[in-house]
Amino acid sequence: MTDNVQHVGLPDERPPANTVGPIAWLRNNLFNSWYNAILTVLVLALLGSAIPPFLDWLLVKAHGFDSTSPACRQDTSGACWGFIGEKLRFILFGQFPWNEQWRPLATIAIFIALLLASCDRRFWKPWFGLVWAAGLVTVGCLMWGGVLGLTPVENTLWGGLPLTIILSVIGLAVAFPAAILLALGRRSNMPAVKVLCVTYIELIRGVPLISLLFMASVMLPLFLPNGVSIDKLLRAQIAFIMFAAAYMAEAIRGGLQAIPKGQYEAADGLGLSYWQKMIKIILPQALAIAIPPLVNTFISFFKDTSLVIIIGLYDLLGTAKAALSDPLWRGFYREAYLFIGVIYWIFCFSMSKYSQKLERDLNRSHRR
Amino acid sequence: MSQAAQQARHIPSGEEIIRCTDVNKWYGEFHVLKNVNLSVQKGERIVVCGPSGSGKSTMIRCLNRLEEHQRGTIVVDGIELTNNLKNIELVRREVGMVFQHFNLFPHLTVLENCTLAPIWVRKKPKAEAEEMAMRYLKRVRIAEQAHKYPGQLSGGQQQRVAIARSLCMSPKVMLFDEPTSALDPEMVKEVLDVMIGLAEDGMTMLCVTHEMGFAKSVADRVIFMDRGEIVEQDTPDSFFTNPKSERTRLFLSQILNH
Numbered sequence: 001m002t003d004n005v006q007h008v009g010l011p012d013e014r015p016p017a018n019t020v021g022p023i024a025w026l027r028n029n030l031f032n033s034w035y036n037a038i039l040t041v042l043v044l045a046l047l048g049s050a051i052p053p054f055l056d057w058l059l060v061k062a063h064g065f066d067s068t069s070p071a072c073r074q075d076t077s078g079a080c081w082g083f084i085g086e087k088l089r090f091i092l093f094g095q096f097p098w099n100e101q102w103r104p105l106a107t108i109a110i111f112i113a114l115l116l117a118s119c120d121r122r123f124w125k126p127w128f129g130l131v132w133a134a135g136l137v138t139v140g141c142l143m144w145g146g147v148l149g150l151t152p153v154e155n156t157l158w159g160g161l162p163l164t165i166i167l168s169v170i171g172l173a174v175a176f177p178a179a180i181l182l183a184l185g186r187r188s189n190m191p192a193v194k195v196l197c198v199t200y201i202e203l204i205r206g207v208p209l210i211s212l213l214f215m216a217s218v219m220l221p222l223f224l225p226n227g228v229s230i231d232k233l234l235r236a237q238i239a240f241i242m243f244a245a246a247y248m249a250e251a252i253r254g255g256l257q258a259i260p261k262g263q264y265e266a267a268d269g270l271g272l273s274y275w276q277k278m279i280k281i282i283l284p285q286a287l288a289i290a291i292p293p294l295v296n297t298f299i300s301f302f303k304d305t306s307l308v309i310i311i312g313l314y315d316l317l318g319t320a321k322a323a324l325s326d327p328l329w330r331g332f333y334r335e336a337y338l339f340i341g342v343i344y345w346i347f348c349f350s351m352s353k354y355s356q357k358l359e360r361d362l363n364r365s366h367r368r
Numbered sequence: 369m370s371q372a373a374q375q376a377r378h379i380p381s382g383e384e385i386i387r388c389t390d391v392n393k394w395y396g397e398f399h400v401l402k403n404v405n406l407s408v409q410k411g412e413r414i415v416v417c418g419p420s421g422s423g424k425s426t427m428i429r430c431l432n433r434l435e436e437h438q439r440g441t442i443v444v445d446g447i448e449l450t451n452n453l454k455n456i457e458l459v460r461r462e463v464g465m466v467f468q469h470f471n472l473f474p475h476l477t478v479l480e481n482c483t484l485a486p487i488w489v490r491k492k493p494k495a496e497a498e499e500m501a502m503r504y505l506k507r508v509r510i511a512e513q514a515h516k517y518p519g520q521l522s523g524g525q526q527q528r529v530a531i532a533r534s535l536c537m538s539p540k541v542m543l544f545d546e547p548t549s550a551l552d553p554e555m556v557k558e559v560l561d562v563m564i565g566l567a568e569d570g571m572t573m574l575c576v577t578h579e580m581g582f583a584k585s586v587a588d589r590v591i592f593m594d595r596g597e598i599v600e601q602d603t604p605d606s607f608f609t610n611p612k613s614e615r616t617r618l619f620l621s622q623i624l625n626h
Binding site for chain 2: 260262263265266267270273281285288362
């Protein structure tokens with residue numbers, strides 16, 4: 001540099017008008033070429049012809065929740081919500097004794113409260129495990145009864161939403177720590193542990209869930225000594241846990257493999273023991289990475305609980321089917337499946353939304 | 369380099385803290401370390417240099433068992449490194465390590481990075497660990513960033529945090545594995561200044577580095593490695609002015625004349 005000239009920066013300019021704003025958005029996203037324009041028009045036409053009739057059926061011409069079956073059968077152009085009105089308690093609570101159905105309702109409330117509280121990271125402390133334990137004991141007392149003057153209720157009478165929630169929440173809660181151990185075992189330096197974990201994961205993953213449930217309900221009793229019998233619900237629960245653990249272990253292993261070697265070395269270099277290293281350094285990072293595949297597993301297992309119908313347990317889908325077998329209400333399957341579909345969707349969509357929030361929060365804390 | 373650094377060069381205590389005897393290591397068929405013999409005294413500052421692939425990183429990584437040697441013995445602070453996990457953990461407590469790529473824990477704040485090991489390994493109360501961490505963070509001149517996450521810091525800042533994190537364990541020896549190689553040129557000095565400060569305070573240091581200025585100003589001894597062997601070790605003065613072996617001369621001519 002010969003002259004010491006002060007450099008004045010160029011002023012910031014606005015982007016050209018045709019690249020921002022709603023018109024530009026439409027052009028870029030819907031009409032950016034002739035074939036995309038045709039597709040856009042076609043899709044709009046399709047939606048236009050499908051949505052109004054559906055809304056007509058769903059709401060405009062529908063019969064209310066207090067409508068009767070004959071009335072619905074007379075005019076079939078609308079949905080018959082009278083079916084849901086009549087069968088709501090059966091679909092939600094199954095064959096649980098009518099006068100005691102506040103108990104499964106309370107169970108659902110307790111589970112939802114616990115799940116919502118668990119979403120808050122401030123509660124991610126060891127003492128919150130005790131809250132969960134207390135909640136589960138309460139739920140057990142409510143469902144089984146036999147204490148505090150509650151009438152005992154056989155678990156063969158449990159059904160509907162509480163059964164779905166119990167199977168999936170307890171199943172996933174037990175499977176999750178088991179999955180962590182399996183994933184760590186699969187990456188262990190100890191050959192015996194590694195072989196054991198790999199065998200387990202590959203064996204369970206290679207079998208359909210239905211066959212595992214069948215085995216649990218039909219074959220397992222054959223191997224047990226005479227007189228010993230394990231509850232049917234418990235057997236289904238164990239089959240679920242085994243299956244979910246194998247799947248989640250693979251999701252967690254993906255997270256573990258994404259952690260750079262330097263993190264292990266830094267933890268080793270500071271003198272941390274294996275478990276300290278895993279609990280404090282590796283797993284928090286690996287699990288954060290594994291959130292999308294884990295939530296994927298959570299959602300699919302929540303829905304897969306409906307498979308227990310084949311071994312004679314009546315979860316939400318099972319009670320809806322049973323409700324349809326009432327001769328008076330036979331044929332209103334659209335209403336039944338739409339209704340439970342919405343319930344499943346609310347649970348799954350909440351999980352998905354929460355996982356997105358969690359991912360954002362965890363990323364914010366250590367963005368690069 | 370600073371005058372103080374020159375004056376602070378003191379005679380090491382004479383008490384041995386590391387002894388390697390005939391250490392050999394192979395990666396598969398490849399013989400990375402060949403009969404390495406090394407004795408380090410308390411308070412000694414050693415710079416290890418050599419061409420890439422010469423085994424210098426591998427050698428210092430063997431000293432805290434990040435790498436396993438297959439023949440020979442390594443004794444650190446009176447404890448022999450074998451497969452005994454308890455012994456390895458004991459040695460690692462006393463030996464701090466600073467990596468080329470910092471390896472800070474990205475999910476923890478700077479302060480948590482520094483207090484983790486003192487709390488969990490040394491079982492220090494949290495308050496005491498935090499107080500000590502702040503003291504070392506001040507010393508590496510980064511205390512005001514204590515509540516940030518590593519990802520929000522520059523490379524030079526991260527490396528200084530990594531040094532503070534090691535110091536929080538009050539190690540008897542510090543190992544540096546090319547601590548400035550991954551840094552942008554303008555950040556090398558801030559890290560070297562911290563290391564010079566440490567050397568002046570009498571910390572026992574082994575440093576793999578290409579910073580020959582650092583070697584000249586603070587090292588008590590320079591070790592030259594090539595193809596898995598220690599070829600030459602000498603004081604910096606005679607190492608740089610009067611190298612004995614041909615290989616050393618070649619290496620020095622390559623790194624100094626460019």
